[in-house]
Amino acid sequence: MSFLADGDTCRGQALDEIHAAVMARPCDGKVADYIPALASVDANRCGIAFATLDGEMHAAGDANIPFSIQSISKVFGLVLAMQRMGDDIWQRVGMEPSGQPFNSIVQLEWEHGIPRNPFINAGAILVADTLVSHFSSSRQAFLSFVRRLAGCERCDINEEVLASESRHGSRNAALAHLMKSFGNIEAEVDDVLSHYFFQCSLEMSCTELAQSLLFLANRGVHPLSAERVTTPRDAHRVNAILSTSGMYDQSGQFAFSVGLPAKSGVGGGIVAIVPGLGVISAWSPALNKHGNSTRALTMITELAGRLGLSIY
Numbered sequence: 001m002s003f004l005a006d007g008d009t010c011r012g013q014a015l016d017e018i019h020a021a022v023m024a025r026p027c028d029g030k031v032a033d034y035i036p037a038l039a040s041v042d043a044n045r046c047g048i049a050f051a052t053l054d055g056e057m058h059a060a061g062d063a064n065i066p067f068s069i070q071s072i073s074k075v076f077g078l079v080l081a082m083q084r085m086g087d088d089i090w091q092r093v094g095m096e097p098s099g100q101p102f103n104s105i106v107q108l109e110w111e112h113g114i115p116r117n118p119f120i121n122a123g124a125i126l127v128a129d130t131l132v133s134h135f136s137s138s139r140q141a142f143l144s145f146v147r148r149l150a151g152c153e154r155c156d157i158n159e160e161v162l163a164s165e166s167r168h169g170s171r172n173a174a175l176a177h178l179m180k181s182f183g184n185i186e187a188e189v190d191d192v193l194s195h196y197f198f199q200c201s202l203e204m205s206c207t208e209l210a211q212s213l214l215f216l217a218n219r220g221v222h223p224l225s226a227e228r229v230t231t232p233r234d235a236h237r238v239n240a241i242l243s244t245s246g247m248y249d250q251s252g253q254f255a256f257s258v259g260l261p262a263k264s265g266v267g268g269g270i271v272a273i274v275p276g277l278g279v280i281s282a283w284s285p286a287l288n289k290h291g292n293s294t295r296a297l298t299m300i301t302e303l304a305g306r307l308g309l310s311i312y
């Protein structure tokens with residue numbers, strides 16, 4: 001039987017098998033330890049969900065347990081900023097891969113305070129600046145936006161993660177101040193950082209994440225609510241930058257081996273957009289040296305290979 005011929009049954013079965021296979025092997029990598037709230041997460045947690053445009057949700061393992069979405073929040077921030085600012089945002093942030101670790105500072109000075117892309121920390125802090133400048137309460141606007149997309153009022157901030165992000169945020173503060181010195185941050189740096197740390201501290205499950213990003217697989221329209229979240233052109237743009245920069249300095253390898261627009265976070269989550277079909281979201285906390293979850297990477301790579309999901 002072809003996986004493509006009987007999609008629903010085979011997708012569910014593929015998820016179960018891939019999850020079981022990954023759990024049967026020893027787990028490589030190391031849980032993020034830059035803040036205690038992440039260091040204490042059980043490394044054996046592992047889940048995967050696949051939401052499809054026709055409303056199906058397949059899930060295996062810990063797919064319904066909320067985890068710290070960290071940098072995956074950069075996708076929601078960017079989409080909200082694109083809604084508000086239109087094309088002006090591209091005067092202040094680029095669309096090229098950085099080839100540097102996600103929190104690198106050096107390139108930002110060479111390039112006069114213009115971050116390479118919205119998915120490295122500097123770029124997401126720049127996006128946070130636009131949100132702080134455009135909303136009377138950017139944090140509330142951000143949370144309402146994500147809750148609406150996920151169809152979930154439960155999604156919320158983890159206050160312990162938020163407090164530690166702020167306490168251990170010196171490098172992000174350095175990035176924000178450097179951009180401010182180049183005139184590329186408008187609001188007060190403390191307000192911008194406060195928004196950035198807030199969005200990094202959001203917790204969602206694999207199923208909630210997969211559902212929330214379906215609009216990126218559907219040319220900007222959320223298939224479950226029929227809400228137009230972005231124009232087709234902007235959905236294309238977000239997916240394009242996810243393809244080149246969503247997995248940090250492992251984005252080239254991910255495109256080479258998987259072939260889907262994707263975003264990772266140091267909480268161990270990865271989301272991958274399958275245009276015209278749906279969204280895969282996987283989570284397991286142990287990370288490789290690039291900050292990408294080892295088990296989530298393996299599961300998404302296997303699933304994309306088995307179901308023939310590459311966009312290339």
Ligand code: DON
Nearest residue numbers: 070071102200264265266291
């Ligand atoms: O801002 C930071 O550096 C942390 N909150 C980590 C963000 C993140 O997930 C980077 N990604 N892989």
